[in-house]
Structures are given as structure tokens and as C-alpha cells.
Amino acid sequence: MASITIKTEDDIKGMRVAGRLAAEVLDYIAPHVKPGITTGELDRLCHEYMTNVQGTIPAPLNYCPPGYTPYPKAICTSVNDVVCHGIPGDKALKNGDVVNIDITVIKDGYHGDTSRMFFVGEPSILAKRLTDITYECMWLGISKIKPGAHLGDIGYVIQQHAEKAGYSVVREFCGHGIGKVFHEEPQVLHYGRPGTLEKLVAGMIFTVEPMINAGKRDIREMGDGWTIKTKDRSLSAQWEHTVLVTETGYEVLTVSPGMPLPPAFIQQSADSSPVTA
Template identity: 75%
Template structure:
């Protein structure tokens, strides 16, 4: 596995792209409410990225091997949708939970982040899933430092999720990122301590656990992109882009509206 170590110049560009991606989520937050369509949210985000930030929405027309081009500028994954939900004309309902996943390209560099959103009044069990998933992501982030391994990250996430009564999606994972949307390494959200790639300063990758309220198994929807839980249970996801520094980690996808690191 060839993992590219980023130069100081690369890192500075990645900080800019990461902050811009996070600022799209800040911008869209007040618009997420019952009755609004995800198509409208997609258009608002698209226009903000292109016209205000001068960015390119990375998902739009993204077509990895074997996939049709992705038709929208963001991913909106609601309730039992695990990831890659395509915005559409169906209005959001009171009680929905939704992940909005943003990836921008600025000056050739990608910034990638996602957050969970509550639509109106959300049930306590849905809130708990979103909270535990956020804490899972941070448990993984806190393991990042030179000399640690990818298995350390995956184990921290899996152990916390499963001890909280949830399951970890295994088919989708975090990834290296830079001038390309998806690079090496693959960052699994499960694993064993001390196994896998050893981390080095200059690596940049996402940590983005998908945690299910029910079983971990998935089903692919007919559009070829949308992935949902097989048992139709709720799923949640949070994502940050992380730089391995000389002494630990730096979160590159932060802005004024980013939720605070959870206290332990």
C-alpha cells in the first residue's frame, strides 16, 4: 500500500479545503427543517460552493469504476440510509435524522466532512444513536499519532459502538484524501489494536464511522448509489478529515459551527 505523505504546501491547501467543506455545513444548518426537500438543500449547497466559495462540488458526476455518475453535489442520507443518499423532491419529515456529506475541491485539493442533523423534534433513541456515533468518531480520532496503527482506530470505534448496543458498518470506510477524492489508506472502523498500517506524520485521511441501531448488514437500492440498513433500522454517520502531525493529530474540517469535541 502506497500512502502519500503530504508536504507543508499540500497541508496548507488541505486546511483551506477542509474549512470550506465545514463552512458549507454551517451555512446549510438553518435550512434543515420539516417540509424542505433534500433537492432544495442540494441546490443551496451547490450554489454556495460554486458562487460564494469558488469551489467545485466533488460528488457531482463522480463515477468510480462500475458506477453511474453521481447526479448531485452532496449526499443526504436519511433515517435507515447508511450513506450516498441522493437528494430528491421528497420533503423532510418531523423526526427524521439526516447525514449531510460535503466534499469540495479548492485549488485541486479535497475537503471532506459530514454531520448528522435533526429534523424538527427527534426521538430520544435517534438522538442517542447520533450522539454515540459522534463519540465513536472522536474515539477513533484520539488514537491518531505517529506510530499508532489503523487497527487502533478501528478497535476504538468498534469497541465503543458495540458496547453501546450498536453495530459497525464494515463495507464502507474512511480513506486517504488529497488531490484525489479517495486515496490509500482505507481506514476501517473496526479492527484489532496494533494491526494494520503504522501512521506517519503527513498522512491525511478521513474517519467516518457508520453506526447502525440494528444489525450491520446492508442493502443497495435500485439507483446504484443509495445504501440502506438491511433490517431498516436507523443509521448515523459523522466524518472529519484528519492530519497526522509530529505529536498527534489535527482536525482539518473545522469551522465556526463545528460541534465541540465531546467531553469524557
């Protein structure tokens, strides 16, 4: 297995900037997520904001891992039963839809990667609960991050919380190391057992991005080679932050003025700021 890159002080500074810029794209696009707008228009707005306002590069555009065709857009928009990698297009959002918008920007060679769920108009009770539980899953996973902990500790708390709520965890996709490379080691599974997998050390940077389904965990790939949906057509939700392992705990790098606050149980357990522990 490829080794995990431990980031230098300069790397960490660069990743803080990239993370903040990625989160600010989500702040910018939030007011535009309303009934009638197409996912393609959301993509256009984000793309222009990244390139013209921020001077960032949208990392997904033309991204081409082995065995894939190049990804054709600047962002991912995953609506309702789309688990991840939904390609923006002519689909108009309607009242009651839920959409995950996934942003990765490159600034000075560093990648900032984050995603949020958005409600289009008034969500159903099911959609709101799934979104809330998934948000708690992400933060519970983040709360386990500190030197000496294991990646399995993160996956375990996420899986426990999701399954206790009656939901399931997608297994085929996971969080990942990130830095000057979009996807690098380690893989951060959103299920697992405590005390297993790699031990965390200060200077690691990776994403925590659980995908939680209201129904079963099985997925299917669409003909475009990118879009992933739930096999049983149930709703899916996802949240994502990029996180640094610090000497004493963690620091969330994808922070911005408009980001949703961490759940109360996270804020209570943190000493000072809600994004460091």
C-alpha cells in the same frame, strides 16, 4: 497495494483551506434543515453556495468510480435508515427525521471532506442516542491518531464503543486517504484490532467516518446504484472529519465556527485547542 501519499507542507496548507470550506458549507446549510424542505433543495442551496460564494467545486457531482454510474448531485443526503450516499431529490423532510449531510469540496485541486448529522424538528430518544454515540465513536477514533499508532487502533475503539452501546458497525464502507485525489490509500476501517494494519506517520491525511446502525450491520443497495440502506430498516448515523497526522498527534482539518464541539472527554485530554492533540 498502492502506496500512501505523505503530504508536503504546501499540501497541508491546501488541505486546511479545503477542509475549512467543506465545514463551512455545513454551517451554511444547518438553518435550512427543517420540516418541509426537500433534500433536493438542500442540494441546490449547497451547490450554489459552493460555486457562487466559495468558488469551490462539489466533488461528488458526476463522480464516477469504476462500476458506478456518475453521481448526479453536489452533496449526499442520507435520511433515517440510509447509511450513506443518499441522492438528494423530491423527498421532503419531516419532523423526527435524522439526516446526514456529506460535503466534499475541491479548492485549488485539494479535497475537503466532512459530514454531520442533523435533526429535523424533534428527534426520537433512539435517534438522539445513536447520533451521540456515533459522534463519540468518530472522536474516539480520532483521539488514537499519532505517529507510531496503527490504523487498527482507530477501528478497535470505534467498534468497542458502538457495540458496547448495543449498535453495529457497517463494514463495507470506510474512511480513506484524501488529498488531490478524492479517495486514496489508506483505507480506514471502523472495526479491527489494536496494533494491526498500517503504522501512522506524520503527513498522512485521511477521513474518519464511522457508519453506525441501531440494528444489525447488514446493508442493501438501492436500484439507483448509490443509495445504501440498513437491511433491517433500522436507523443509521454517520459523522466525518478529515484528519492530519502531525509530529505529536493529530489536527482536524474540517473545522469551522459552527461545527459541534468535540465531546468533553476529548477537550479534557487535549492540551490547548480541541482540534489538535
